[in-house]
Amino acid sequence: TIYFIDGQFTEKDGVKISIDDRGYYFGDGVYEVIKVYNGELYTAEEHMTRLFQSASKIKLAIPHTERQLIEIAEELVKKNEIDTGHVYMQVTRGATQRLHHFPETNVSPVVTAYAILNPRPLTNLKDGVATKTVDDIRWLRCDIKSLNLLGNVMAKQEAHEAECAEAIFVRDGIVMEGSSSNMFGVKGGVVYTHPATNLILNGITRRVVMQLCADLGIQVEEKEFTTEEAFEMDEFIMTSTTAEVTPVISIDGKQIGSGAPGPITMKLQEAFAKQLPLAVIG
Ligand code: PMP
Structure with a gap:
């Protein structure tokens, strides 16, 4: 290399x-x-x-x-x-x-x-992943993509030990983001994600997905939601540069929606793949 x-x-x-x-x-x-x-x-x-x-x-x-x-x-x-x-x-x-x-x-x-x-995470994209909530013990400038990642490392390890692909940071009962991803919930056809404040990293993939929602006529709102509300979502999604648009099929062992990637998730995955350089296949 x-x-x-x-x-x-x-x-x-x-x-x-x-x-x-x-x-x-x-x-x-x-x-x-x-x-x-x-x-x-x-x-x-x-x-x-x-x-x-x-x-x-x-x-x-x-x-x-x-x-x-x-x-x-x-x-x-x-x-x-x-x-x-x-x-x-x-x-x-x-x-x-x-x-x-x-x-x-x-x-x-x-x-x-x-x-x-680094290949695309095709298995996760197709089958979805399990996640685990963890206390957000990080500092108050999570908008900075800093090399200080100890809070993120501790959270990911906790998820890893629970055989989960990602940790979901929760601060004062509110779903913030993943340890290395942003989180979206889908309820009644509306897509929700935490506002881009100082408490999360405004992901590039997050922005792409919000734009794709707008293009597809899917209502998207930057609005806080709680862990309890997350459990009740129809669909749940995590996004990042490497994870792309990954379906979340469980949180803390509780199945989300049907327990399989939902229709809006799949629509967004398809739209995401379409705008990649030279229309990547597979
Ligand atoms: N939040 C955190 C804490 C992250 O580390 C990442 C990955 N860099 C993201 C969100 C997603 O950002 P992006 O879509 O730009 O990769």
Whole structure:
């Protein structure tokens, strides 16, 4: 695998990261995951815009333009001959002596990235997945796609131990999002999802799905709903760059709707697949 680090493309063995990198000490950085279909980056501009927004929210100045980072991502896809997969890119505040406050001298942010093969989750898309609710113990800036993912890691592990594919964060009884996805409920033909506040990450896939609802004439509302209301939904969906439009067929062992992917979920899956680069089949 060819990696990108600090302005250079190199084999993994050639990657040198300082032990003093603030990403390593503090999780002081931001990242993105961009899906690749048929060798083409999908919604790359949206991801790069969000990367710069996340960086700006933590007062990190990325020493590149959005276009330059997209070109690096494209180069990685080419060099690694990625057909279906994703690009991971992260930017940390750089390496200095371990002090919490920002470095005062000219310390450069460190950009690292790679491209990797990753097939579409076809089994999950067809059969749906089980999920588990967990307490949302994260901080109040979940809108930032930060490298600090301990809350998300703990939640995913709890779901994993319960043989569930995803954890659903619940804060004060309200369904927020998944540990690495956004959540949608469908009731009476209306699609509901948590508003894009500081308490969730506004997923790129979430935005695509909301646009697809609008295009298909399906009513979609950014409105809070409780765990109890979630159990009573006709359909439930989780979305992310890698999960796409995945049906959720159970929450905490309780079956949602018929226990199989519902009609609106399948309609959205179909519309989603249709707008992928070069109309990906299967
Ligand atoms: N919420 C969280 C906490 C996430 O980590 C992710 C995945 N990056 C998402 C939502 C979904 O975002 P996207 O559709 O942009 O991948």
